[in-house]
Amino acid sequence: xxxxxxxxxxxxxxxxxxxxxxxxxxxxxxxxxxxxxxxxxxxxxxxxxxxxxxxxxxxxxxxxxxxxxxxxxxxxxxxxxxxxxxxxxxxxxxxxxxxxxxxxxxxxxxxxxxxxxxxxxxxxxxxxxxxxxxxxxxxxxxxxxxxxxxxxxxxxxxxxxxxxxxxxxxxxxxxxxxxxxxxxxxxxxxxxxxxxxxxxxxxxxxxxxxxxxxxxxxxxxxxxxxxxxxxxxxxxxxxxxxxxxxxxxxxxxxxxxxxxxxxxxxxxxxxxxxxxxxxxxxxxxxxxxxxxxxxxxxxxxxxxxxxxxxxxxxxxxxxxxxxxxxxxxxxxxxxxxxxxxxxxxxxxxxxxxxxxxxxxxxxxxxxxxxxxxxxxxxxxxxxxxxxxxxxxxxxxxxxxxxxxxxxxxxxxxxxxxxxxxxxxxxxxxxxx
Numbered sequence: 001x002x003x004x005x006x007x008x009x010x011x012x013x014x015x016x017x018x019x020x021x022x023x024x025x026x027x028x029x030x031x032x033x034x035x036x037x038x039x040x041x042x043x044x045x046x047x048x049x050x051x052x053x054x055x056x057x058x059x060x061x062x063x064x065x066x067x068x069x070x071x072x073x074x075x076x077x078x079x080x081x082x083x084x085x086x087x088x089x090x091x092x093x094x095x096x097x098x099x100x101x102x103x104x105x106x107x108x109x110x111x112x113x114x115x116x117x118x119x120x121x122x123x124x125x126x127x128x129x130x131x132x133x134x135x136x137x138x139x140x141x142x143x144x145x146x147x148x149x150x151x152x153x154x155x156x157x158x159x160x161x162x163x164x165x166x167x168x169x170x171x172x173x174x175x176x177x178x179x180x181x182x183x184x185x186x187x188x189x190x191x192x193x194x195x196x197x198x199x200x201x202x203x204x205x206x207x208x209x210x211x212x213x214x215x216x217x218x219x220x221x222x223x224x225x226x227x228x229x230x231x232x233x234x235x236x237x238x239x240x241x242x243x244x245x246x247x248x249x250x251x252x253x254x255x256x257x258x259x260x261x262x263x264x265x266x267x268x269x270x271x272x273x274x275x276x277x278x279x280x281x282x283x284x285x286x287x288x289x290x291x292x293x294x295x296x297x298x299x300x301x302x303x304x305x306x307x308x309x310x311x312x313x314x315x316x317x318x319x320x321x322x323x324x325x326x327x328x329x330x331x332x333x334x335x336x337x338x339x340x341x342x343x344x345x346x347x348x349x350x351x352x353x354x355x356x357x358x359x360x361x362x363x364x365x366x367x368x369x370x371x372x373x374x375x376x377x378x379x380x381x382x383x384x385x386x387x388x389x390x391x392x393x394x395x396x397x398x399x400x401x402x403x404x405x406x407x408x409x410x411x412x413x414x415x416x417x418x419x420x421x422x423x424x425x426x427x428x429x430x431x432x
Contacts, residue, residue, distance in 0.1 A: 030148035076310035078085035365430035380421035
C-alpha cells in the first residue's frame, strides 16, 4: 500500500531531528535533517520560542505526495527568494518528483547568486525515494563535495530514515527516524534515535504523538524527550488545536512538573481554505493575558489551484502561493519585517513567472495598484500587458521601481511580458 501512495518530494520545511539532550556536531549533520522551517526565519514566530517544531509531521510532509495534474497548464515551483539574499531552487523529473534542491546566497560584489548547498533525490520505479545525497559547494575548486546521505526503507505503515556522515572514505551512522502511520495514513508516532558508537546501538532521543478528530484534523500534538537517568520518556511540550469555521487556534504548553500555558497561534483561512494569516501570542503570567508578538501574511494567485502546480512537498494551500510577509508588534502597531517570494515556472514555455532578484511584482492579486521592483544595473525595461486572448493592451518603457494603478482595469486575469537586460520574463496578474 505504501508504494501506491507515497512519492517522495523534497521539502520547503526542514527541522532538526534531534532532541534536546544529545546534540550532534553541526558538521556531522545533514542539512536535510537540520534545516529550519521555510517560513519560521521570516515570521520571527517560531524561532527561539518555547515550542519545538513538529518534526514528525514535517518529515512526513517531506516524503508524502498526492500530486494530481488535472489541467494542461502546469506550473512548477522554480525558486523561493528570501529578502533578496537567499534563494532555493528546485528541479523535477518527468513524473513531477523533486530531484534536486540547490541553495544560493546573493553576493552584492558579484551581482549574482553563489551556490551553497545541493541535495539530490533518488527514486525507485514505484516513485519512492530511496536515497538523498547532500553536497557542499567548494568555491576554490568550483565543485560539489559529497558529505551526507539519507537511506529510506518502507515496511507496511512505517517509514525509516537512516542518516550518514562521510568521514574520509567511510560513511558513519549519525541518527535514525521512524515514522508510524495510522489506518488513515496520517502520522501517529514519530521516534528519533541517535547512534551510540561506543555501545554500537541506537538509543532513543525524541518521541512525538499525534491525535486527530473524526474529520482527520490534528487536535493534539505531544512531544517527549528520553531521560537516560530514569530511562523514561519525559513530557516536553504539547499543542491543543481547535477549529471554528475559517479559523483555528493552537495553544502551546510546556512541561514543568505540570502543563504550563505558554503560547498561542491563531490561523485564518480564506473561503478556499488557503492560509492567509497566522498570529503569534505569548502568555504574560504577571498580567494574566495574551501579548501579541508577530504575524505572517500569505498572498496567492487564485488563477491557479494546486491541480496546476508541481511542488516539492505536500502543501496545505489550495492555490498558487506567491508571497509571505512577516510583521512584528511594537509601539501599538504592526511593523513590516522580512518576506519571501515564491517563483513559478510554466512547464510548457520554460518561462519563470517572476525571476528574482531582477523583477518583483506585487501584490498579486492587486486591488488598486501593483508594484514593479527592479534590481538591475540597467533598470530600463519594457512592460507589456495582454488580455487572456493574447491582445496587447499596453506597452510602455519604464525605468526603476514603479507603481501602476489598476483603477481603469476590469477585474480579471491579465498576462504581462517584461523585456529586461536581454531577458524575457512573463507572468500573470489578477486584478480584483
